[in-house]
Amino acid sequence: MGQNSSQGSSPIMAHRVHVIVVGAGCRGEIYSQYANVHPERVEVVAVADPRKFARTKLQQQHKIVDENIFEDWHSIVEREKFADAVLICTPDRLHKEPAVAFAKKGYHVLLEKPMATTPEDCVAIVEACIQSGVMLSVGHVLRYDPVIHKIKELIDAGVIGDVIHIQHLEPVGFYHFAHSFVRGNWRNEAESSFALLAKSCHDIDLMHHWAGARRCVKVSSFGSVSHFTKENKPTGAGNRCLDCSIEKHCPYSASKIYLDRVKQGHTGWPVSVICPSSFPDIESVTDALRTGPYGRCVYECDNDVCSNQVVNMEFEGGLTAAFSMVAFTEEICKRKTTIYGSKGELSYNGHEVRVFDFLTQRSTKHTANNNTPKCFGMSGHGGADYHLMDAFVSAVANNDPSLIRSGPEETLLSHLLVFEAERSRLESRVVYCGDTSQSSTQSDKNLTSSP
Template structure:
């Protein structure tokens, strides 16, 4: 029988809390034995939930690194810019790594993480959770089975959601490249990874991309609008009002994401959320923020053998992160609208619906990534317990390849030219800014 896996949570924000919840549901399989985060409230919460000893509570990852190895694995759920150093150092110490996406904010740093894990013979699982979603995994199985023949074209849309984008990418942690990373990396490396995954072993040979920041600019600020929603005379007519996005939810008893992000050091209620909107970044007018990331972007890819793919990310949608995919093959067409999966067969001219059995415990189904978070942690824990890296669907080499494709796409957008993959890639990362950041990764970016 596999042994119980002991893990340390580095970054006790909502992502760290979500992944560690698996230990509460399966205490015989995994136990959280350490936590590191400068937020005392977040650390205390995880310590109490998991019975973590005082000597294994740290204010950052350095405290873990300074101790003799006392667990099998780490969940690294720090902000994007704080991924590389703990991942590399803790891999060197022999910890298996569950790493929140993106791996890092530059191609070079991603490569260093992968090299450290390979050199030290530790498993790396990058949290491309969509690969673990049972329905999306079924798409890969159908492709591999030949259900639609030879792949010809992949069309994939990510509808971010109008209020989600305002929350995460206008007011929130991913609003500014210098503070986090560019939108395609922060928001859509999931999707480029899926396209790369569906393409199988084909190498992407060239990529082009276009995108821009629309609407959420000072030039579009309504006449008479205030700098904060609580004091704004035109707030009632604004769909991006913080009062609507946050306070209205609290009044209905909804205190999970996105409301929970506003109060990382307290329990969200009317009083604490109102105070957060009065003083914090989430109460600002969306037309008065320091955001500079793209609201809409397209990526066009050509793979070896002639397979083409087109990806679209757009902020202004009703649906929130319900991806829509059409895959055209020589013998059929696969369609997935975020709810239903079907295949149309050209020979029989019939459509077959495909369903999957989904069984999860606890609150995982209510989280932003749905059940995928559950299956991600399940695969990682099983891989570590059984010393079997084949259970991991988002391992080092393939994930590094899809991250490089994201950097190449962004290079194309910035330089207004087609990029020939692997030939003229720069170390594209976000614009740099030296600053102190919180340690926890919140789940704003689904």
């Protein structure tokens, strides 16, 4: 897909876009907030979610008529097409079926990442969208971060010459990892997907994007579950934080992560996640910690996904790349990147881009215009949540897929690279991308099993 260099300056709308939200959880609610910012550009006309509280909340936010409220998305595709596009924000393992069904019905699709949890399902989604002639935008929001997008512009402008090596770090954050990948929805591979796909397909996609037209030829990866195991449970610790005698000395205490935040008046993420059927207050959060998964001791959970992982890649032409994902960090998802070129070095510290020129031996700082509206829910990922929706709505309204930065073909390639990396970790070997040997085929079948 092509790129729109005018971040935030959308084309004139040809018509108001009508969208359906399938999955009214955190991401579905965030993306649909765009309709409240720009009601003249987009309208949410239907919602499907099995949870009454979630779908009623979205119905009230967007004044959706009762006949367009559904417990099951299947009921929507059985009707005549009545919207332009669908936002699919269901759990990871429930992406493929609705994405294919809505594409075949003629709806343009914004699909939350990852595309799906198997290579075969990812291919099926892309094929359905291409064959149906509909646009597919995958929720790789980092591509729409104004500052991160500046990195791609600088590379393409040749300011550091030929790209020789890419080093990229994702610091997940100590309490973020405990929330999402130890206690939460992405803790267990059999219920969701492996961590590299669930959390870091963003990052592999960016590195693939920065490599340009060069194909990745081989990959290796190592990673494991560190610290969050029963063997590391402190002496005297209870099974739940609210009943634990040493909770005050634990940085992963659910009381600290959730209850203390509510007491301070904070009801957004991550607190909002743990009360799926009510507004988070002290009473509902306390009850959730006493009875629900988020109150469990982090050393007594059924988590089996990697807490730290490295991926090494070699692209055509000798370009190498190294990625690290680490759970145990102070910063929350503030990526760090250094790209080494033949004429200079580019570095990104999570806030700004700096380029050192070898010829002049001078450093230049680069900023990006971030005109994200100050509004509820749309400032996430450095404003990228807003810009992703802005691009998708504009693409649908003007029938212009070039406005989408994370379309079907390139996104499929980066997803397949993630699966190849996980194959390398599971098989403890270097994987040659595109390898169709028997061992690789068998590994495909095992990718969703626990390591």
